[in-house]
Amino acid sequence: xxxxxxxxxxxxxxxxxxxxxxxxxxxxxxxxxxxxxxxxxxxxxxxxxxxxxxxxxxxxxxxxxxxxxxxxxxxxxxxxxxxxxxxxxxxxxxxxxxxxxxxxxxxxxxxxxxxxxxxxxxxxxxxxxxxxxxxxxxxxxxxxxxxxxxxxxxxxxxxxxxxxxxxxxxxxxxxxxxxxxxxxxxxxxxxxxxxxxxxxxxxxxxxxxxxxxxxxxxxxxxxxxxxxxxxxxxxxxxxxxxxxxxxxxxxxxxxxxxxxxxxxxxxxxxxxxxxxxxxxxxxxxxxxxxxxxxxxxxxxxxxxxxxxxxxxxxxxxxxxxxxxxxxxxxxxxxxxxxxxxxxxxxxxxxxxxxxxxxxxxxxxxxxxxxxxxxxxxxxxxxxxxxxxxxx
Numbered sequence: 001x002x003x004x005x006x007x008x009x010x011x012x013x014x015x016x017x018x019x020x021x022x023x024x025x026x027x028x029x030x031x032x033x034x035x036x037x038x039x040x041x042x043x044x045x046x047x048x049x050x051x052x053x054x055x056x057x058x059x060x061x062x063x064x065x066x067x068x069x070x071x072x073x074x075x076x077x078x079x080x081x082x083x084x085x086x087x088x089x090x091x092x093x094x095x096x097x098x099x100x101x102x103x104x105x106x107x108x109x110x111x112x113x114x115x116x117x118x119x120x121x122x123x124x125x126x127x128x129x130x131x132x133x134x135x136x137x138x139x140x141x142x143x144x145x146x147x148x149x150x151x152x153x154x155x156x157x158x159x160x161x162x163x164x165x166x167x168x169x170x171x172x173x174x175x176x177x178x179x180x181x182x183x184x185x186x187x188x189x190x191x192x193x194x195x196x197x198x199x200x201x202x203x204x205x206x207x208x209x210x211x212x213x214x215x216x217x218x219x220x221x222x223x224x225x226x227x228x229x230x231x232x233x234x235x236x237x238x239x240x241x242x243x244x245x246x247x248x249x250x251x252x253x254x255x256x257x258x259x260x261x262x263x264x265x266x267x268x269x270x271x272x273x274x275x276x277x278x279x280x281x282x283x284x285x286x287x288x289x290x291x292x293x294x295x296x297x298x299x300x301x302x303x304x305x306x307x308x309x310x311x312x313x314x315x316x317x318x319x320x321x322x323x324x325x326x327x328x329x330x331x332x333x334x335x336x337x338x339x340x341x342x343x344x345x346x347x348x349x350x351x352x353x354x355x356x357x358x359x360x361x362x363x364x365x366x367x368x369x370x371x372x373x374x375x376x377x378x379x380x381x382x383x384x385x386x387x388x389x390x391x
Contacts, residue, residue: 012042015356022325025356029324123365123385126190126207126338128163135181135215142193158215166196167215180214187228190340197224200235204317207337208262229260231317234274247298252276257288258314267296270313278303321359328353328378328389339365344388353377 011028014020020028032042129143143162150158157168165185187193187209195203198216205211209228217223222241234241236254243250245261255274261267269278271288278294279285286303288294293313295304312322321338323331329351332343338361345351355375359368369380369387379390 020325020356025325123339123341123382123387125362125364126192126340128193129191130165130185130187130193130205132160132165133184133186135183143191164194164196167198180216180218182212182214184210184212186210188340189337192338197222199237199241201241202233204231206230206316226259226261228262229258231258231314232256247281248296249279250276251279258310260313264298267298268313269294270308270310272310272314316361319361321361322357323359324356325354326356327351328355331355332387335359335365335368340385341365342386344386346388346390350378350389350391 008028008031011020011024011031014024015028032038127143129141132140132142134140140160142160142165148160150160159166159168185193185195185205187205187207189208191207193205195205195211195213197203197213199222201222203211203224206229209226209230211228211230212225214223217237217239219239221239222237223244224242225244227245232241232243232252233256234252234254238253241252241254243259245259245267246263248261248267250257250259250269252274255276256272257274257276258270258272259268260270269276269288270293271290273290276288277285278288278296280296280301280303282301284301284303286294286305288305291307291310293306293308295306296302312324315322321334323334329345335341336343355372357368357371365382365387369382372378373380381388381390
């Protein structure tokens, strides 16, 4: 037990310093997932305000006097086991804090010596906003208006509010026409929106994404087209539901899954519940079970299937963005879509630095930037909506 506690303290210290290997990060993640108590302890130790307070107390603490007092207590009681347990607990709580304090102190010293500090500019997170293009070409800006109703083709009622647009079929008892009418919902950089299709399927559309869909589905199948990223919670309606992306089709009956299909990036279908089939234009196909992910690089053959932690790929719909030992360039590419910012690297080698962290999707970017700087690996300069990484 003592050895395990000390090892966890070492891993947390490495996490705070940004120096964990992939294997060590996986071991720490497993420990955090073992119980809510472990996760709560991890967050307490990594809390910025708590760390700074412990650092302040450490600087004012007379370690020599405290050590002498501890030795006297051990000699008086002859309880060697107490000594071992005290040191183990101290290692669990103080080692990460002291290491982080060292990084924090060195970072502050470098800044005082002339390093660039992040400017007071605040880069705000995204918000619900989108543009809805109707079948006749009319466009509606979504995200600001109050609850609105609009009659569309196929007797569909379009209901809009500040964060969601919903379609309701056959409100007047009319039958759908044979010619389907299509709408397109598109989110900009720094935008997200929720869509409820006429069959009850709910779609969470991430930033810089585009979904083309029929106002009312036909009798044979339900088909939509996606560019970007969306989480689908598909209703069971008896007919297949297909999501088309460039070079790939995902087919389901009733299930929930995340599909990321941004241009020039790896396409990833992550299944949460149910069963899906992934097919490519080249004729390859595979079936996924829950907790499996199919990856496809556009322009290349071969679908790769892996078992994954689905929460890592779907946490964005719950207000979190998670990274595990990922390249700085990939991290910032994801964040720049949501924060509506530009990223510049003074040295291309900085793109290859690897980090792991959790980002509050609805907080400004400042806390994340401070976390990166405190690793001692990069310096950051913010000007208006541009973030520049320096050595």
